[in-house]
Amino acid sequence: MIPKTSLKVLKHKALLDRLPQDHPQYRYIYDKWRQFESGQAGEANLEYYLKQAHLDSPQFLNGLRIEHQSAFQIDWLLFDLGYRVILEIKNYTAPIYFDPHSRQLIRTKAGEKEVFPDPLLQVDLQHAQLPRFLDEHGIEQLPTFTAAVFVNRYAILELQDYPDRHRILTAQALPSFLEKIARKHPAKISPSRNQEIVSFLHDHHQEAHFPIMDRYGIKWSDLIKGVPCPACTRFAMNRIRLRWQCPFCNERSSDAYLPVLFDLALLSENRITKRLAYDFLGGLSPDAARKMMNRAGFIKVGTSKGAYYRHHDLVPFM
Ligand SMILES: [Zn+2]
Structure with missing residues (x-):
């Protein structure tokens, strides 16, 4: 594909x-x-x-x-x-x-x-x-x-x-x-x-293997964490009563985390660990991050410590 x-x-x-x-x-x-x-x-x-x-x-x-x-x-x-x-x-x-x-x-x-x-x-x-x-x-x-x-x-x-x-x-x-x-x-x-x-x-199409973080020598700690506001694009929204809310424009959203998870999938070559999701979603427990990935239809691979999650849309490519 x-x-x-x-x-x-x-x-x-x-x-x-x-x-x-x-x-x-x-x-x-x-x-x-x-x-x-x-x-x-x-x-x-x-x-x-x-x-x-x-x-x-x-x-x-x-x-x-x-x-x-x-x-x-x-x-x-x-x-x-x-x-x-x-x-x-x-x-x-x-x-x-x-x-x-x-x-x-x-x-x-x-x-x-x-x-x-x-x-x-x-x-x-x-x-x-x-x-x-x-x-x-x-x-x-x-x-x-x-x-x-x-x-x-x-x-x-x-x-x-x-x-x-x-x-x-x-x-x-x-x-x-x-x-x-x-x-x-x-x-x-x-x-x-x-x-x-x-x-x-x-x-028979195959995407080029391009692990972008390694390619440019970028560390996860170099990146800005948190959920950006879908309305004004600024970082970062706060988690308030099961929703995200923008401290700048007051936009409220229940699914602002979805683009974050998609970006993480792209940056991690489609191997998001619970820890990585938790780290970038901000204001969530690791368990809540896992539940969100399950709800968003992510595919879990492996068990316990080595487990990671794959975004279904990207599975045909990486
Ligand atoms: Zn905003």
Whole structure:
């Protein structure tokens, strides 16, 4: 199953919401989050253009990640009845020069030059990896095309001496690019078979293992504890007569703890101990924390001291 929002983005957001802004790692993690979020927004924007193309019976997959020999992730995958397309999406702004010799992209922004790898090298690698995986599972091969799509309307693509420029597209050019391929490749499989293959891929999606606390060397004691107010977002609400109440705006809530538990699940790689929940919910006994997790439908794993709780929505991913 592919999550709607990438877990990497959710984990960064959960961490930033609890990391004090003066923490030495805050800025770095914030920049990473922005980068992942803008990448994801760029990919989501492309959906509109993909749906504009007049195609046979297309199936789309966004963010498929397969672990096979080495792992590979594909921004957008189009499976139709006679052909397939792998798309790498870039959300860069500013003028970008495609250097045909170094196979690098050079972006000039506010007088500063920045270098990025050529996205066609990335899709070409995926183009080699995907058929191997399909083959191993007895899935029919079809002609497969690749392109890199620049979704930001403020990107100026300098492609004059770049030999592969027909595979570098803007989002607006994507529908006609796809229609041209579709016209030359009539159906070889049935729509139901196509659907079956795409469901199979969906089932084989695997999220990247990204234990965010370890990744950035953050300790639980670095984080802000307590239940934030759902109305004014400030920390922390007080537990008063079985409800939480905000000392700043007086908002009262009986379920303000649910987002806290979801964030803890993201930050702990979906292993919340009773102790951790108690520590972050504030104003509760460990026993009350356990009862809350039971009521919220958490799945208990193990017994006594080593027991932990898993958030059901995150079980398919971690
Ligand atoms: Zn409030």
